[in-house]
Amino acid sequence: MAGITDLPMRDLVTGFGADLVVSEMVASGELVTARSGTRERAELGIGRAATSVQLAGRDPAVMAEAARQVADLGAALIDINMGCPAKKVTGGLSGSALMRDPDLALSLIEAVAGAVDVPVTVKMRLGWDDDSLNAPDLARRAEGAGVRMVVIHGRTRCQFYKGQADWNAIRAVVDAVTVPVLANGDITDAETARRALDASGAAGVMIGRGIQGRPWAVADTIAALSGTSATSAPTAPNRAALAARHYDAILSFYGTDLGLRVARKHLGWYMDDAGTPADLRGRILRSRDTAEVLSLLPEALASRDAERTAA
Known part of the structure; x- marks a missing residue:
């Protein structure tokens, strides 16, 4: 959601009741070297309630320093991106490319969790491809390293956004850990949220592309899942x-x-x-x-x- 979930968008969605919003992905190396524009992006939403700053990278020491910087600035949560499928990200061995190197992924998680006192979460996919569905094992190791929540997009990296998200496959991750797991992928409204929760057994859902042009979908979904009177789309x-x-x-x-x-x-x-x-x-x-x-x-x-x- 880089270029989409900026501060104006996050403020709008928060107004519709989202329990947590996540910043645009920030490259840890650019943040640490203070490349123009990167620090400003990291600061977006820092100090606001229910906002997580998402970091990406491949160097444990750099990731740890970036985490310390955003925590010192006041970030309430830090999320490690291990799910982005974009070639410019995976080509740099970041994002979902980390799922091809679980040991490196774990070293990043350990470095970030050890560098800050704020909760650390991780977002990943089911695996790199259908032959390496390693999300349950990686989530288990991430929990052992101190991760407090895991978000799973129900596709592999090689699927990008094609086909249908496999919510059933997320259940293996839920069964592998004790921390909350959120289901993600193709969740656009109350109906798809219910189906994703039933199929995955997840503790909650994360909505991404489904709120583009429909930010009120968050309020509708929360109302329906909580059993209150469903709000309707604005007139x-x-x-x-x-x-x-x-x-x-x-x-x-x-x-x-x-x-x-x-x-x-x-x-x-x-x-x-x-x-x-x-x-x-x-x-x-x-x-x-x-x-x-x-x-x-x-x-x-x-x-x-x-x-x-x-x-």
Whole structure:
């Protein structure tokens, strides 16, 4: 979720009741060498409740130093990324590439857990490929090294995001450890969350891509799983107001020039959910006039409701 779960997005999702949000992945080596922009990313959300800072890397000493730095800055939790499938990450022997070298992965976990007093968690996949489904063993070793929670995406690295997440396979990890395990992958709403929990036996779920353009899905899911009255998706006017607040927050955080580029993907996801006509969608995404964008959002995000009323 790099480039997506920035501070404006995390603040928005937290407002819908998420128990925990995780920062964008921060490269530990860049953080330690203070490469421009990296420290700023690490600081996003530090000091905010229920925020975890996610670190990636392959050098135990560097990972430990990065963990100490973010802990000293006030991070409440630190998450070790062992699940990212991107080639630019695995090519550097980080992310899910660590699942091909469990001993190195364990040394990273031991180094981070030994460097800080805050809880350390880890996110991983089922394995590198179907021939090496080693998540249960690696999770067991991670728990022994001090990890307090494990998140499992129900795919291998070689699957990337293809096919369907295998929630049943997560149960082997649940059975292997005593710390909480969260299920992840293809969880988009209350129904898929229930199915993932039933199949995996996990203690909870993590939602990623499912909230793109639908941040209220968090509240719906929490309400349904807790047995309270389910909240519903915002009405068209409320949806437009929410998107406008998100748009303003992005521009305020990044500045207008960069903010306009960052905001496009989020506006696109809101319009995907609303079924916005292509011509109106294109006009909004091409516009560099913030006032014009804000004026068009009510029409753009009312499209699906209008179609339902007409039907």
